[in-house]
Amino acid sequence: MKISRQTIAGAVAIAAAGALLFACQTTQPKTQSSLVGGDAAQRVYVAPGSYDEFYAFLSGGFSGQIAVYGLPSGRLIKVIPVFSQNPESAWGYAEETKPMLMTSYGFIPWDDSHHPELSMTDGVPDGRWIFINGNNTPRIARIDLTTMTTTEIIQLPNSAGGHASPFTTPDSKYVVSATRFSVPIPNADVPIASYKDNFRGTLSFVTADQPGKMDIAFQILMPGFDYDLGHAGKGPSDGWFFFTSYNSEQANTKLEVNASQNDKDFIAAVNYKQAEQCVAAGKTRTFPSRYAHNVMDENTHTATSTMMTSVKMLDPRDCPGAVYYLPTPKSPHGVDVDPTGEYIVAGGKLATVIPVHSFTKMQKAIADKAFEKEIAGIPVLTYEAVMAGEVQKPGLGPLHTEFDGKGYAYTSMFISSEVVKWKLGTWEVVDRAPTYYSIGHLMIPGGDSKKPWGKYLVAMNKITKDRYLPTGPELFQSAQLYDISGDKMKLLLDFPTIGEPHYAQALPASMIKDKQVKFYSLAGNTNKWVTRSEAEGGITRSGKRVDIKMIAIRSHFAPDNIEGVQVGDTVYFHVTNIEQDWDIMHGFAVLGAENSELILAPGETRTMRWMPAAPGVYPFYCTDFCSALHQEMQGYVRVSPAGSNVALMANISKKAESQMSAPKAPTKK
Numbered sequence: 001m002k003i004s005r006q007t008i009a010g011a012v013a014i015a016a017a018g019a020l021l022f023a024c025q026t027t028q029p030k031t032q033s034s035l036v037g038g039d040a041a042q043r044v045y046v047a048p049g050s051y052d053e054f055y056a057f058l059s060g061g062f063s064g065q066i067a068v069y070g071l072p073s074g075r076l077i078k079v080i081p082v083f084s085q086n087p088e089s090a091w092g093y094a095e096e097t098k099p100m101l102m103t104s105y106g107f108i109p110w111d112d113s114h115h116p117e118l119s120m121t122d123g124v125p126d127g128r129w130i131f132i133n134g135n136n137t138p139r140i141a142r143i144d145l146t147t148m149t150t151t152e153i154i155q156l157p158n159s160a161g162g163h164a165s166p167f168t169t170p171d172s173k174y175v176v177s178a179t180r181f182s183v184p185i186p187n188a189d190v191p192i193a194s195y196k197d198n199f200r201g202t203l204s205f206v207t208a209d210q211p212g213k214m215d216i217a218f219q220i221l222m223p224g225f226d227y228d229l230g231h232a233g234k235g236p237s238d239g240w241f242f243f244t245s246y247n248s249e250q251a252n253t254k255l256e257v258n259a260s261q262n263d264k265d266f267i268a269a270v271n272y273k274q275a276e277q278c279v280a281a282g283k284t285r286t287f288p289s290r291y292a293h294n295v296m297d298e299n300t301h302t303a304t305s306t307m308m309t310s311v312k313m314l315d316p317r318d319c320p321g322a323v324y325y326l327p328t329p330k331s332p333h334g335v336d337v338d339p340t341g342e343y344i345v346a347g348g349k350l351a352t353v354i355p356v357h358s359f360t361k362m363q364k365a366i367a368d369k370a371f372e373k374e375i376a377g378i379p380v381l382t383y384e385a386v387m388a389g390e391v392q393k394p395g396l397g398p399l400h401t402e403f404d405g406k407g408y409a410y411t412s413m414f415i416s417s418e419v420v421k422w423k424l425g426t427w428e429v430v431d432r433a434p435t436y437y438s439i440g441h442l443m444i445p446g447g448d449s450k451k452p453w454g455k456y457l458v459a460m461n462k463i464t465k466d467r468y469l470p471t472g473p474e475l476f477q478s479a480q481l482y483d484i485s486g487d488k489m490k491l492l493l494d495f496p497t498i499g500e501p502h503y504a505q506a507l508p509a510s511m512i513k514d515k516q517v518k519f520y521s522l523a524g525n526t527n528k529w530v531t532r533s534e535a536e537g538g539i540t541r542s543g544k545r546v547d548i549k550m551i552a553i554r555s556h557f558a559p560d561n562i563e564g565v566q567v568g569d570t571v572y573f574h575v576t577n578i579e580q581d582w583d584i585m586h587g588f589a590v591l592g593a594e595n596s597e598l599i600l601a602p603g604e605t606r607t608m609r610w611m612p613a614a615p616g617v618y619p620f621y622c623t624d625f626c627s628a629l630h631q632e633m634q635g636y637v638r639v640s641p642a643g644s645n646v647a648l649m650a651n652i653s654k655k656a657e658s659q660m661s662a663p664k665a666p667t668k669k
């Protein structure tokens with residue numbers, strides 16, 4: 001969520017709260033010594049050569065990626081490209097990766113990624129995958145946690161602003177996504193003023209437990225509100241999903257004011273097991289819908305993009321018992337379910353309390369038909385019948401809540417810039433800690449699961465002023481690490497983050513560190529253009545297309561002298577890194593190429609497309625310092641005018657030539 005300062009001022013005015021104004025807070029930097037305890041440095045110090053205790057996966061926000069940090073050190077250890085082209089790793093530039101960014105709108109080089117969510121088994125993160133949403137052009141990506149690469153992306157049709165996404169069910173059967181913006185469904189050219197008649201929301205249930213086979217199981221057609229966040233039930237509430245919504249006013253202009261009229265908006269409680277039954281019973285309508293499903297093949301290291309053509313749409317009117325609305329004050333943002341599965345905590349960003357619903361009471365209210373009205377076939381339960389309690393005077397602007405598994409909840413307070421710790425069941429505030437500044441999400445390792453690991457809390461802040469050396473008009477974003485092992489939260493560390501951090505996830509390093517793939521099997525590489533040895537390299541022409549097969553190994557490319565390319569050709573450099581050793585990467589860059597470099601993991605093939613515009617000789621070189629003779633790792637391509645009679649030539653070494661006639665060595669898996 002990105003909130004402008006005007007909105008914040010508006011929010012304060014609307015909340016009519018008299019406490020600190022946002023603008024005042026950044027003007028008085030506190031001294032470091034007054035903020036952190038004496039042993040803070042020791043608590044976050046991870047000695048050279050030692051590993052961190054947790055992997056933390058922070059959303060890259062408007063960078064579109066995921067950033068991996070070690071905790072407690074806050075050291076950035078990896079950026080995983082997901083929705084945005086990344087020249088550093090050729091993601092979206094190398095031919096093999098381009099299909100990953102295909103959508104029904106064509107190739108999209110960017111998105112805004114908000115919520116990483118780990119796969120789970122029995123309600124606990126299992127370390128197989130992490131999912132993250134593309135917010136702008138709604139998509140969900142799967143990242144394989146053994147390679148830390150994006151392996152699958154599915155687009156969500158009939159949706160705009162996939163913000164409540166991609167929260168997982170306790171068995172990872174589904175990840176979900178909801179529309180932030182209601183739109184005409186199917187999208188159509190209608191007057192915007194016809195919002196109330198024509199605009200709708202959707203909730204998408206996407207199957208997630210089969211890698212490479214994500215599929216939209218069904219969508220639920222919802223009233224035209226804005227849907228904001230979601231979380232699955234667990235334990236007793238397993239089989240339910242909860243989504244916040246705001247703008248139940250169905251305003252289509254000046255939402256800042258017009259969508260803040262009602263005292264209460266809603267949490268949509270979805271009994272998705274019930275919905276599944278209705279889908280199986282044929283209660284859906286088939287909606288023609290175009291959306292891309294993109295998969296990276298683990299053997300060819302090549303992505304494919306398939307355009308899907310329809311979804312099953314379920315109208316709650318045709319499936320009684322599948323959807324209920326829980327009134328929730330006021331324009332709620334986050335919705336979080338405690339580890340027992342009983343409490344559903346909302347972050348009413350303009351509310352003066354933190355409202356908590358009870359799953360038990362909700363079920364009773366449904367049985368008793370304690371309905372206050374119905375909206376488009378969806379019964380609205382009465383607030384009193386479902387409310388478990390309210391945390392009174394928690395602070396201002398509650399957004400998100402995580403849990404420590406010891407009976408406490410921690411809620412981020414955007415406007416009053418603090419984390420508030422409170423007790424489940426008694427709803428009393430037991431501690432508060434300031435954040436610097438304007439906290440959005442917070443994260444406890446496993447803190448939205450059945451068994452939080454606890455120990456640390458990471459606050460992800462929207463405003464960074466005075467935390468780091470100033471860097472011109474724009475400052476990096478900032479996270480803060482707190483120790484939550486004792487009664488009182490203790491600030492330990494600030495660390496900068498890429499993009500704007502939204503949500504994050506973390507798990508103990510021991511769960512996945514020994515499962516990391518160290519290199520790809522060259523023998524198992526079935527890329528169409530794989531080159532497993534120097535002798536297999538070469539150059540071929542078909543019409544105006546020229547394919548060059550090369551190997552990279554310490555410390556040369558082969559071939560390294562290429563001739564016969566002409567202006568007007570489209571040249572494909574297919575480079576295979578034939579190393580079979582951990583972290584021995586090679587890069588590949590060509591003078592004047594309107595493209596990024598390639599970066600090649602050991603055993604991997606990547607392809608660069610190049611359209612030389614002028615005759616000449618063009619050097620290429622390795623960009624990753626791979627050996628003492630890295631600087632010798634270079635070559636030349638000669639480009640001749642169109643129609644020239646320079647023969648195709650790709651040199652290979654004497655050694656390779658002699659190997660060519662020798663029988664091929666068997667490859668091993």
Ligand code: RUQ
Pocket residue numbers: 001002114115163229333399400439440441502503
């Ligand atoms: S949002 S700061 Cu994109 Cu999850 Cu709440």
Ligand code: CUA
Pocket residue numbers: 552553554555585586587622623624625626627630631633
């Ligand atoms: Cu290969 Cu430097």
